[in-house]
Amino acid sequence: xxxxxxxxxxxxxxxxxxxxxxxxxxxxxxxxxxxxxxxxxxxxxxxxxxxx
Amino acid sequence: xxxxxxxxxxxxxxxxxxxxxxxxxxxxxxxxxxxxxxxxxxxxxxxxxxxxxxxxxxxxxxxxxxxxxxxxxxxxxxxxxxxxxxxxxxxxxxxxxxxxxxxxxxxxxxxxxxxxxxxxxxxxxxxxxxxxxxxxxxxxxxxxxxxxxxxxxxxxxxxxxxxxxxxxxxxxxxxxxxxxxxxxxxxxxxxxxxxxxxxxxxxxxxxxxxxxxxxxxxxxxxxxxxxxxxxxxxxxxxxxxxxxxxxxxxxxxxxxxxxxxxxxxxxxxxxxxxxxxxxxxxxxxxxxxxxxxxxxxxxxxxxxxxxxxxxxxxxxxxxxxxxxxxxxxxxxxxxxxxxxxxxxxxxxxxxxxxxxxxxxxxxxxxxxxxxxxxxxxxxxxxxxxxxxxxxxxxxxxxxxxxxxxxxxxxxxxxxxxxxxxxxxxxxxxxxxxxxxxxxxxxxxxxxxxxxxxxxxxxxxxxxxxxxxxxxxx
Numbered sequence: 001x002x003x004x005x006x007x008x009x010x011x012x013x014x015x016x017x018x019x020x021x022x023x024x025x026x027x028x029x030x031x032x033x034x035x036x037x038x039x040x041x042x043x044x045x046x047x048x049x050x051x052x
Numbered sequence: 053x054x055x056x057x058x059x060x061x062x063x064x065x066x067x068x069x070x071x072x073x074x075x076x077x078x079x080x081x082x083x084x085x086x087x088x089x090x091x092x093x094x095x096x097x098x099x100x101x102x103x104x105x106x107x108x109x110x111x112x113x114x115x116x117x118x119x120x121x122x123x124x125x126x127x128x129x130x131x132x133x134x135x136x137x138x139x140x141x142x143x144x145x146x147x148x149x150x151x152x153x154x155x156x157x158x159x160x161x162x163x164x165x166x167x168x169x170x171x172x173x174x175x176x177x178x179x180x181x182x183x184x185x186x187x188x189x190x191x192x193x194x195x196x197x198x199x200x201x202x203x204x205x206x207x208x209x210x211x212x213x214x215x216x217x218x219x220x221x222x223x224x225x226x227x228x229x230x231x232x233x234x235x236x237x238x239x240x241x242x243x244x245x246x247x248x249x250x251x252x253x254x255x256x257x258x259x260x261x262x263x264x265x266x267x268x269x270x271x272x273x274x275x276x277x278x279x280x281x282x283x284x285x286x287x288x289x290x291x292x293x294x295x296x297x298x299x300x301x302x303x304x305x306x307x308x309x310x311x312x313x314x315x316x317x318x319x320x321x322x323x324x325x326x327x328x329x330x331x332x333x334x335x336x337x338x339x340x341x342x343x344x345x346x347x348x349x350x351x352x353x354x355x356x357x358x359x360x361x362x363x364x365x366x367x368x369x370x371x372x373x374x375x376x377x378x379x380x381x382x383x384x385x386x387x388x389x390x391x392x393x394x395x396x397x398x399x400x401x402x403x404x405x406x407x408x409x410x411x412x413x414x415x416x417x418x419x420x421x422x423x424x425x426x427x428x429x430x431x432x433x434x435x436x437x438x439x440x441x442x443x444x445x446x447x448x449x450x451x452x453x454x455x456x457x458x459x460x461x462x463x464x465x466x467x468x469x470x471x472x473x474x475x476x477x478x479x480x481x482x483x484x485x486x487x488x489x490x491x492x493x494x495x496x497x498x499x500x501x502x503x504x505x506x507x508x509x510x511x512x513x514x515x516x517x518x519x520x521x522x523x524x525x
Contacts, residue, residue, distance in 0.1 A: 008140055016089075016136060023099075023126065027103045033118075034107060034118070037117065038114060038116060
């Protein structure tokens, strides 16, 4: 394996690590947003209940 | 604007994170590295899809909406990964690949030079891929040691309520540190999974004679003249021993039990089990015995205290490899016969901690833990009553399966059929985890094949669900 290929492999590994981390963060963000929507829904229902 | 800032924050964090991870110098041949790269990208996409689909399913069930911006960002990442893989392939194809230098002194480089790399013996690649698995596994073990130290610090800082209040911020900082380490382990685990997938693919290419040797034995033979590698292999083997069911049972004086409910019990989600709800209990047991799949189990101590179990009937394990352990239900899901997903990051000391914990929570609630075991072997059937139903009695007789009785308080006893009765049992002498770990029940190979033919039928598996999963790939 040439030095250039070694460098290319390292670069690929770094890139994939970054992508994996980003993917984890985005998925965590999706889950967080869904939780927020869920809480908002419950709040909405409580408000309707209070107004009755 | 806020989102951009967040993205920027993530980007800078990721750069420093990547710098922290030491990248081993590759020893594999370029073609193997390209296959590893393909596997890594496929694995990344698969795990991303699976998690996204779970969130999308949740959104659909609860009437919520997944932000399109996030979905687009995920799609863009998929493209980035594919581009990175293509770029790597292009770099590697620029100059003709040379045969990787190997450590086996019996093979001369000149002999290898004569062969076309495409027809090289896969056993050489097995050894090289094994090294990358080995290095990653050792990295994982090192991080596990660090996690253990952090956890010990956390435990000492929160010995009592007053200490806990005073050390609130220190504890928070350490918990964040543990979480970062766990993320590193998670990333390495994904690399290991990709490489192991490739390893099993290569293993399938070698002839039957060589397949009789395990990959570990293969590596030992291959690196017998390399003391550094041999040291690494021995370290890994010791760590494996710590994670074995038999060793964990004996260390902690606990039993490990795979509960199997009957078809009338509450439903089990299609993500948690491959089997349909209506699958009879005796067939479920036969499937566990025949396929030895990755299982969710619970441990219980023989300390006379009330034990929490998912089901009173099931199989007692005598052997296997512990992948993960948690004090409560981990909500793992199936990823094929030999893998479960959504596993908690678990060090060997975590296993001991989980197994030592009392299962009675405040207010007298009894709960069960979850221990995920790969390649399980069984000591026998274990039931909470001295009377078997007709199906289980027939199953035990047919497979010569030892039947144990547990009293719900951690004590386990041998049993024998009551004379003149097929279903009633007579309680025998008490057995201990060490007896179970040293027991030898097994099904002969031919009988196992027959059992597989008998039980593996389309109508009992969630085939539709799995086809849907496959279509998503």
